[in-house]
Amino acid sequence: MNLIEMRDISKVYKNVGFETRVLKGVSLHIQKGEYVSIIGPSGAGKSTLMTIMGCLAQPTSGVYILDGEEVEELNDRELSNIRNEKIGFVFQAFHLLRGVTAFDNVMMPLLYCRKPPKDAKRIVEEVLDKVGLGHRMHHTPGQLSGGEQQRVTIARSLVNDPRIILADEPTGNLDSKNGAEIMKFLDQLNREGRTIIIITHDPTVANHARRVLTIRDGQIVSDHANIPQSQAGAVGASAS
């Protein structure tokens, strides 16, 4: 079954006097458990595609079906619930809450659950342990390195146990060593059965996926399978 189905999606930004067509009829399907990179030069429409996939923006036209639900028909409350329950975001700039401990940052998505779990504290500690930050959970982002901060965002994206991880240039602000480590986590999450979608302009990062979509000028120009070098050791080598 298709987890993500996009049919002829286009997105037009209206400015005073002129319109910018950022997406021009994108159609794609992503199955549950896939590991997909969307690659393309800057300005190609990658980020716009991601905001639409992440239910942060509605397409101007076209149909987007996420996990069987047609997104266009949903209101703010339902969209918020989808973002909360089905999607975990990882951003290039981390976007952690400043002055808030790693623990509370990871806790944040649980605040917006329809039914917050009783053992929220344990869940947060678990995901932080999983990214190797169990011992630093009471540090604020300012006290953590870039790599550690990105690990916190991965923990945050996982805390609600979403089916999809949407990562937008997850290694863009990191050095190669830390970048490799983050990719290792994403590879591992995919092995655990989560659908991973990475948006990047970096072929090395894209190479971790088993399917690579290339987008250019708002259209998908190629869609092919890829044989990843997802062994942890090989990642660091290729990144350097």
Next chain:
Amino acid sequence: MRIFRNLKQALLGLLRHKGNTVLMTLGVIIGIASMTVIVSIGEGTKGKVLDRITEMGFGPDSFSVLAGGGRLFFPKSQNVTSLTLEDADDIAALASVRLVVPHQRETMRLVYRDQNTSTRVYGVTPDWILSRGWNLWDGRFLNADDMRRKTRVIVLGATPAKKLFPREVDPIGKEIRLGQVFFEVVGLLEEKGLTESGYDPDDRTLIPLNTSMSRLFNKTYLHSIKVMALSPSLVSKTMLDVTQLLRRNHGLSPIAADDFRFITPEGIMEWVTQSAQALNRMLVLISTVSLLVGGIVIMNILLVSIRERIREIGVRRCFGARRSDIISQFLFESIFVSLLGGMLGVGLGLGISIGLQNFSPIPTRVTWEPFALALFFSTLVGLVFGIQPARKAAYLNPEETLR
């Protein structure tokens, strides 16, 4: 509960942005403090006026009927000769009436040897002293015997006594002349002193009503009747009864205006406070403006802080915060700040009020009202001035906030 989680986020947000929080709170503190001070000044003034009216001899259970229609403190219109002793007796017979004191009044010249002074002369019944709760300083008051025999005796207030008699002379027993009639001084009233407005309650003399009717003023109608009801709650009912009774006694047709009017503590109060109210209104305006300024400070700082926290809002939205969550978080922030500012402002305002009470002539009175007002207005300010920034935050496009 989701709303409590938002509340907690709001409080944590305020803690994280202490500078903004302090500035916003300060805005409200100033507004609420000035409101508190102004309310206490208003209350203090009202209290002073009430005290003065009580000094004038009006307890909450009493009122006066004045001959002549028209409005209080305005020239009387008509027929000032219609109020009589029979009316007074009829009023005294009403079930809700405890005491009735009919008055006659003229301003006359008093002469003792080569000294003379002009003062108000009242013809009253011996109950006058009961109705006023005024003490004698020396001698005796008018009594029933004076009334029956129409004796020529007089009780002096402190002002005419001072003007007529040198310090070393004891006025008791001396003969003074009013017009062509000699009176013996039998008593002296205790001195009350000038009121704030400059009215001299001591500038009066009292003679028996029967004497004034037949020997001095030579008229049978009354100037006024003081009525004391059995209890304050009976006053308005008694006034209605008195109105009916007097209209019947005076044979007024249903369309004719009253030929008498009432003086009530409330009536005087209203009149006296009118000038104070003009001042009060201005003060209220000032405090409203300062509260408004406080609200605008909150709104501005919130709007600025939303600029600063645009990322935070975007991230929260990404991870499932609804518009309503963002609205309630920011509204809670502004309401909490206003409430905090309100509390501190009331504290500051009360401090200032107590200071004014002790170190300045401005009368203040501390009541519970500022607390309620502050609670109400600061919540209102928080709501009104918080809603716009909160909505703005919630309707930010999440995709744009994360660029």
